[in-house]
Amino acid sequence: MAKNIAVIGDSESIKGFCAIGLDIFPCTDSDKAQHLLRRLADSDNYAVIYLTEELFELVEKERKRYEEKLTPAIIPIPGVKGNSGIGTKRLSSFVEQAVGSDIIFND
Amino acid sequence: MAIMNVNPTRMQLSKLKKQLTTAVRGHKMLKDKRDELMRRFLDLVKETRELRDKVEKELSACNAHFVNASAVMSAEALDASLMSPKQQVSLEVSSRNVMSVDIPEFSAVTRTSDSGDIFPYGFAFTSFELDDAVMSLNELLPDMIHLAQIEKSCEMMSAEIEKTRRRVNSLEHVMIPRYQETIKYISMKLEENDRSSRTRLMKVKDMLLDKAHNYSQRPAE
Numbered sequence: 001m002a003k004n005i006a007v008i009g010d011s012e013s014i015k016g017f018c019a020i021g022l023d024i025f026p027c028t029d030s031d032k033a034q035h036l037l038r039r040l041a042d043s044d045n046y047a048v049i050y051l052t053e054e055l056f057e058l059v060e061k062e063r064k065r066y067e068e069k070l071t072p073a074i075i076p077i078p079g080v081k082g083n084s085g086i087g088t089k090r091l092s093s094f095v096e097q098a099v100g101s102d103i104i105f106n107d
Numbered sequence: 108m109a110i111m112n113v114n115p116t117r118m119q120l121s122k123l124k125k126q127l128t129t130a131v132r133g134h135k136m137l138k139d140k141r142d143e144l145m146r147r148f149l150d151l152v153k154e155t156r157e158l159r160d161k162v163e164k165e166l167s168a169c170n171a172h173f174v175n176a177s178a179v180m181s182a183e184a185l186d187a188s189l190m191s192p193k194q195q196v197s198l199e200v201s202s203r204n205v206m207s208v209d210i211p212e213f214s215a216v217t218r219t220s221d222s223g224d225i226f227p228y229g230f231a232f233t234s235f236e237l238d239d240a241v242m243s244l245n246e247l248l249p250d251m252i253h254l255a256q257i258e259k260s261c262e263m264m265s266a267e268i269e270k271t272r273r274r275v276n277s278l279e280h281v282m283i284p285r286y287q288e289t290i291k292y293i294s295m296k297l298e299e300n301d302r303s304s305r306t307r308l309m310k311v312k313d314m315l316l317d318k319a320h321n322y323s324q325r326p327a328e
Binding site: 002003004005012013015016017018019020021022047048050067068070071073075077078079080082083087088090091094095097098099100104105 | 145148149152153155156159160162163166167169170173174177185186188189190192193194195196197198199200202209210211213216217218226227240241244245248251252254255256258259261262263264265266268269272
Protein backbone atom coordinates (compact mmCIF):
# COMPACT_ATOMS: atom_id res chain seq x y z
CA MET A 1 0.00 0.00 0.00
CA ALA A 2 1.59 3.23 -1.12
CA LYS A 3 1.34 6.16 1.21
CA ASN A 4 2.59 9.68 0.94
CA ILE A 5 4.76 11.91 3.04
CA ALA A 6 3.41 15.15 4.50
CA VAL A 7 5.28 18.16 5.81
CA ILE A 8 3.56 20.64 8.09
CA GLY A 9 5.14 23.93 9.13
CA ASP A 10 5.62 27.54 8.28
CA SER A 11 5.80 28.02 4.53
CA GLU A 12 9.35 29.35 4.60
CA SER A 13 10.68 26.15 6.10
CA ILE A 14 8.77 23.65 4.05
CA LYS A 15 8.41 24.97 0.53
CA GLY A 16 11.56 23.19 -0.54
CA PHE A 17 9.97 19.83 0.20
CA CYS A 18 7.29 20.55 -2.35
CA ALA A 19 9.88 20.59 -5.11
CA ILE A 20 11.13 17.11 -4.30
CA GLY A 21 7.66 15.62 -4.26
CA LEU A 22 6.35 15.66 -0.71
CA ASP A 23 2.95 17.11 0.18
CA ILE A 24 3.27 20.35 2.08
CA PHE A 25 0.74 21.98 4.37
CA PRO A 26 1.71 25.49 5.42
CA CYS A 27 0.45 26.27 8.88
CA THR A 28 1.66 28.33 11.80
CA ASP A 29 -1.33 28.42 14.10
CA SER A 30 -1.61 25.93 16.96
CA ASP A 31 -5.35 25.17 16.58
CA LYS A 32 -5.12 24.79 12.85
CA ALA A 33 -2.08 22.57 13.21
CA GLN A 34 -3.98 20.27 15.55
CA HIS A 35 -6.88 19.96 13.14
CA LEU A 36 -4.58 19.50 10.22
CA LEU A 37 -2.56 16.82 11.95
CA ARG A 38 -5.66 14.95 12.97
CA ARG A 39 -7.12 15.15 9.49
CA LEU A 40 -3.93 13.96 7.82
CA ALA A 41 -3.28 11.19 10.32
CA ASP A 42 -6.85 9.88 10.26
CA SER A 43 -7.07 9.95 6.48
CA ASP A 44 -4.52 7.13 6.51
CA ASN A 45 -2.86 8.45 3.36
CA TYR A 46 0.34 9.46 5.03
CA ALA A 47 3.02 7.17 6.38
CA VAL A 48 5.27 9.93 7.63
CA ILE A 49 4.34 13.42 8.80
CA TYR A 50 7.23 15.80 9.34
CA LEU A 51 6.48 18.72 11.62
CA THR A 52 8.65 21.73 12.20
CA GLU A 53 9.91 21.90 15.74
CA GLU A 54 7.79 24.90 16.73
CA LEU A 55 4.60 23.13 15.71
CA PHE A 56 5.73 19.82 17.11
CA GLU A 57 5.57 21.22 20.62
CA LEU A 58 2.15 22.73 20.10
CA VAL A 59 0.38 19.55 19.06
CA GLU A 60 1.58 17.27 21.81
CA LYS A 61 -1.91 16.11 22.71
CA GLU A 62 -2.73 15.12 19.15
CA ARG A 63 0.55 13.31 18.74
CA LYS A 64 -0.16 11.08 21.70
CA ARG A 65 -3.06 9.48 19.85
CA TYR A 66 -0.79 8.09 17.16
CA GLU A 67 2.07 6.92 19.33
CA GLU A 68 0.95 3.31 19.39
CA LYS A 69 0.05 3.07 15.72
CA LEU A 70 2.37 1.89 13.01
CA THR A 71 1.62 4.87 10.80
CA PRO A 72 1.85 7.81 10.68
CA ALA A 73 5.29 8.39 12.09
CA ILE A 74 5.28 11.96 13.34
CA ILE A 75 8.81 13.33 13.21
CA PRO A 76 10.13 16.75 14.19
CA ILE A 77 12.50 18.56 11.81
CA PRO A 78 14.26 21.88 12.32
CA GLY A 79 12.74 24.82 10.48
CA VAL A 80 14.37 27.99 9.23
CA LYS A 81 14.52 29.34 12.75
CA GLY A 82 17.18 26.82 13.60
CA ASN A 83 17.49 23.72 15.66
CA SER A 84 16.01 23.77 19.14
CA GLY A 85 17.08 20.25 20.11
CA ILE A 86 13.57 18.83 20.41
CA GLY A 87 14.49 15.79 18.34
CA THR A 88 17.32 14.84 20.64
CA LYS A 89 15.19 15.54 23.69
CA ARG A 90 12.53 13.26 22.28
CA LEU A 91 15.04 10.45 21.81
CA SER A 92 16.30 10.91 25.32
CA SER A 93 12.75 10.67 26.64
CA PHE A 94 12.39 7.32 24.84
CA VAL A 95 15.51 6.06 26.57
CA GLU A 96 14.16 7.31 29.86
CA GLN A 97 10.85 5.57 29.30
CA ALA A 98 12.50 2.29 28.38
CA VAL A 99 15.41 2.13 30.79
CA GLY A 100 14.12 4.17 33.69
CA SER A 101 16.83 6.76 33.48
CA ASP A 102 18.65 8.39 30.63
CA ILE A 103 21.86 6.47 30.15
CA ILE A 104 22.80 7.64 26.68
CA PHE A 105 22.29 11.39 26.44
CA ASN A 106 23.40 12.52 29.86
CA ASP A 107 27.02 13.01 28.91
CA MET B 108 3.32 -10.15 51.69
CA ALA B 109 -0.36 -10.78 51.99
CA ILE B 110 -1.50 -14.25 51.19
CA MET B 111 -4.41 -14.84 48.85
CA ASN B 112 -7.89 -15.34 50.12
CA VAL B 113 -8.29 -19.07 49.41
CA ASN B 114 -9.51 -22.17 51.18
CA PRO B 115 -6.68 -24.32 52.49
CA THR B 116 -7.52 -27.46 50.53
CA ARG B 117 -5.45 -29.91 48.54
CA MET B 118 -7.30 -28.91 45.39
CA GLN B 119 -6.33 -25.26 45.87
CA LEU B 120 -2.80 -26.28 46.64
CA SER B 121 -2.25 -28.18 43.43
CA LYS B 122 -3.95 -25.42 41.48
CA LEU B 123 -1.68 -22.81 43.03
CA LYS B 124 1.39 -24.92 42.38
CA LYS B 125 0.48 -25.09 38.72
CA GLN B 126 -0.07 -21.34 38.62
CA LEU B 127 3.27 -20.78 40.28
CA THR B 128 5.15 -22.81 37.70
CA THR B 129 3.38 -20.90 34.94
CA ALA B 130 4.23 -17.61 36.60
CA VAL B 131 7.87 -18.56 37.00
CA ARG B 132 8.14 -19.68 33.40
CA GLY B 133 6.38 -16.51 32.20
CA HIS B 134 8.67 -14.41 34.30
CA LYS B 135 11.73 -15.99 32.80
CA MET B 136 10.49 -15.53 29.27
CA LEU B 137 9.41 -11.94 29.81
CA LYS B 138 12.77 -11.19 31.36
CA ASP B 139 14.52 -12.61 28.30
CA LYS B 140 12.22 -10.58 26.08
CA ARG B 141 12.97 -7.43 28.02
CA ASP B 142 16.72 -7.96 27.84
CA GLU B 143 16.69 -8.65 24.13
CA LEU B 144 14.39 -5.71 23.40
CA MET B 145 16.61 -3.49 25.47
CA ARG B 146 19.72 -4.56 23.59
CA ARG B 147 18.13 -3.85 20.24
CA PHE B 148 16.58 -0.63 21.48
CA LEU B 149 19.88 0.79 22.69
CA ASP B 150 21.56 -0.05 19.39
CA LEU B 151 18.69 1.57 17.54
CA VAL B 152 18.77 4.68 19.70
CA LYS B 153 22.46 5.14 19.03
CA GLU B 154 21.86 4.79 15.30
CA THR B 155 18.93 7.20 15.45
CA ARG B 156 20.93 9.75 17.34
CA GLU B 157 23.72 9.74 14.78
CA LEU B 158 21.30 9.92 11.89
CA ARG B 159 19.31 12.71 13.51
CA ASP B 160 22.41 14.80 14.08
CA LYS B 161 23.33 14.32 10.44
CA VAL B 162 19.85 15.10 9.12
CA GLU B 163 19.47 18.17 11.29
CA LYS B 164 22.83 19.51 10.19
CA GLU B 165 22.13 18.97 6.52
CA LEU B 166 18.62 20.29 6.81
CA SER B 167 19.83 23.55 8.25
CA ALA B 168 22.35 23.73 5.39
CA CYS B 169 19.45 23.25 2.95
CA ASN B 170 17.49 25.95 4.71
CA ALA B 171 20.46 28.27 4.40
CA HIS B 172 20.52 27.57 0.65
CA PHE B 173 16.84 28.38 0.44
CA VAL B 174 17.29 31.62 2.34
CA ASN B 175 20.08 32.58 -0.05
CA ALA B 176 17.91 31.70 -3.01
CA SER B 177 15.03 33.73 -1.69
CA ALA B 178 17.35 36.66 -1.22
CA VAL B 179 18.31 36.58 -4.89
CA MET B 180 14.89 35.77 -6.35
CA SER B 181 11.54 37.35 -5.77
CA ALA B 182 9.19 35.44 -3.50
CA GLU B 183 6.68 34.92 -6.33
CA ALA B 184 9.30 33.54 -8.65
CA LEU B 185 10.58 31.22 -5.94
CA ASP B 186 7.11 29.93 -5.14
CA ALA B 187 6.30 29.52 -8.79
CA SER B 188 9.43 27.45 -9.38
CA LEU B 189 8.86 25.19 -6.42
CA MET B 190 5.13 24.72 -6.27
CA SER B 191 4.63 22.53 -9.32
CA PRO B 192 6.58 19.41 -8.46
CA LYS B 193 7.73 17.08 -11.16
CA GLN B 194 8.47 14.30 -8.79
CA GLN B 195 6.16 12.54 -6.40
CA VAL B 196 7.51 10.38 -3.62
CA SER B 197 5.36 7.75 -2.02
CA LEU B 198 6.22 5.12 0.52
CA GLU B 199 5.64 1.41 0.55
CA VAL B 200 4.84 0.58 4.14
CA SER B 201 5.51 -2.85 5.51
CA SER B 202 5.99 -4.00 9.05
CA ARG B 203 8.57 -6.18 10.71
CA ASN B 204 8.04 -8.03 13.93
CA VAL B 205 10.84 -7.58 16.45
CA MET B 206 10.19 -9.46 19.70
CA SER B 207 6.44 -9.03 19.28
CA VAL B 208 6.70 -5.33 18.47
CA ASP B 209 5.53 -4.38 15.00
CA ILE B 210 7.91 -1.78 13.67
CA PRO B 211 7.39 -0.07 10.32
CA GLU B 212 9.58 -0.29 7.28
CA PHE B 213 9.37 2.37 4.62
CA SER B 214 10.70 2.10 1.13
CA ALA B 215 10.48 5.11 -1.12
CA VAL B 216 8.94 4.92 -4.57
CA THR B 217 9.40 7.80 -6.95
CA ARG B 218 6.95 8.55 -9.69
CA THR B 219 9.49 9.02 -12.44
CA SER B 220 12.04 6.32 -12.86
CA ASP B 221 15.02 8.66 -12.59
CA SER B 222 15.19 9.78 -8.99
CA GLY B 223 17.65 12.51 -9.97
CA ASP B 224 15.05 14.06 -12.23
CA ILE B 225 13.85 16.58 -9.70
CA PHE B 226 14.08 20.13 -10.89
CA PRO B 227 10.52 21.30 -11.48
CA TYR B 228 11.63 24.47 -13.23
CA GLY B 229 13.75 25.67 -16.10
CA PHE B 230 17.20 26.90 -15.24
CA ALA B 231 16.89 30.18 -17.14
CA PHE B 232 15.19 32.33 -14.54
CA THR B 233 16.24 30.80 -11.26
CA SER B 234 19.32 31.23 -9.13
CA PHE B 235 21.92 28.51 -8.79
CA GLU B 236 21.38 28.61 -5.03
CA LEU B 237 17.97 27.16 -5.60
CA ASP B 238 19.43 24.30 -7.60
CA ASP B 239 21.79 23.58 -4.75
CA ALA B 240 19.00 23.70 -2.22
CA VAL B 241 16.70 21.38 -4.14
CA MET B 242 19.48 18.98 -4.96
CA SER B 243 20.79 18.69 -1.42
CA LEU B 244 17.26 18.29 -0.11
CA ASN B 245 16.67 15.48 -2.58
CA GLU B 246 19.86 13.79 -1.49
CA LEU B 247 18.76 14.10 2.11
CA LEU B 248 15.36 12.54 1.52
CA PRO B 249 16.40 8.85 1.85
CA ASP B 250 18.06 9.68 5.16
CA MET B 251 14.98 11.52 6.34
CA ILE B 252 12.77 8.55 5.49
CA HIS B 253 15.14 6.20 7.25
CA LEU B 254 15.15 8.53 10.25
CA ALA B 255 11.36 8.49 10.36
CA GLN B 256 11.42 4.71 10.28
CA ILE B 257 13.93 4.18 13.05
CA GLU B 258 12.61 6.97 15.22
CA LYS B 259 9.14 5.50 15.04
CA SER B 260 10.64 2.11 15.87
CA CYS B 261 12.36 3.61 18.90
CA GLU B 262 9.08 5.12 20.02
CA MET B 263 7.20 1.83 19.75
CA MET B 264 9.97 -0.23 21.29
CA SER B 265 10.36 2.07 24.27
CA ALA B 266 6.63 1.74 25.00
CA GLU B 267 6.87 -2.04 24.72
CA ILE B 268 9.94 -2.21 26.93
CA GLU B 269 8.17 -0.17 29.58
CA LYS B 270 5.20 -2.53 29.50
CA THR B 271 7.40 -5.62 29.62
CA ARG B 272 9.44 -4.18 32.46
CA ARG B 273 6.31 -3.56 34.47
CA ARG B 274 5.10 -7.09 33.84
CA VAL B 275 8.44 -8.59 34.85
CA ASN B 276 8.53 -6.52 38.01
CA SER B 277 4.99 -7.32 39.00
CA LEU B 278 5.60 -11.02 38.48
CA GLU B 279 8.88 -10.95 40.30
CA HIS B 280 7.91 -8.83 43.27
CA VAL B 281 4.17 -9.37 43.66
CA MET B 282 2.73 -12.41 41.94
CA ILE B 283 5.40 -15.02 42.57
CA PRO B 284 5.98 -14.17 46.26
CA ARG B 285 2.23 -14.17 46.80
CA TYR B 286 1.87 -17.62 45.26
CA GLN B 287 4.77 -18.90 47.31
CA GLU B 288 3.37 -17.51 50.54
CA THR B 289 -0.06 -18.92 49.84
CA ILE B 290 1.32 -22.34 48.98
CA LYS B 291 3.32 -22.29 52.18
CA TYR B 292 0.27 -21.26 54.17
CA ILE B 293 -1.90 -24.01 52.68
CA SER B 294 0.67 -26.75 53.13
CA MET B 295 1.26 -25.71 56.73
CA LYS B 296 -2.43 -25.65 57.39
CA LEU B 297 -2.83 -29.11 55.86
CA GLU B 298 0.04 -30.50 57.91
CA GLU B 299 -1.48 -29.00 61.01
CA ASN B 300 -4.82 -30.64 60.23
CA ASP B 301 -3.01 -33.88 59.63
CA ARG B 302 -1.27 -33.73 62.96
CA SER B 303 -4.39 -32.83 64.87
CA SER B 304 -6.39 -35.69 63.35
CA ARG B 305 -3.53 -38.07 64.10
CA THR B 306 -3.43 -37.08 67.77
CA ARG B 307 -7.19 -37.33 67.90
CA LEU B 308 -7.02 -40.85 66.51
CA MET B 309 -4.36 -41.83 68.99
CA LYS B 310 -6.43 -40.43 71.78
CA VAL B 311 -9.53 -42.30 70.60
CA LYS B 312 -7.50 -45.48 70.27
CA ASP B 313 -6.28 -45.07 73.83
CA MET B 314 -9.81 -44.55 75.07
CA LEU B 315 -11.10 -47.61 73.22
CA LEU B 316 -8.28 -49.79 74.49
CA ASP B 317 -8.91 -48.50 77.94
CA LYS B 318 -12.55 -49.46 77.70
CA ALA B 319 -11.81 -52.94 76.34
CA HIS B 320 -9.13 -53.91 78.83
CA ASN B 321 -10.12 -51.73 81.80
CA TYR B 322 -6.56 -50.54 82.29
CA SER B 323 -7.57 -47.81 84.67
CA GLN B 324 -9.34 -50.15 87.06
CA ARG B 325 -6.55 -52.65 87.36
CA PRO B 326 -4.38 -52.21 90.33
CA ALA B 327 -0.96 -50.93 89.57
CA GLU B 328 1.57 -53.73 89.47
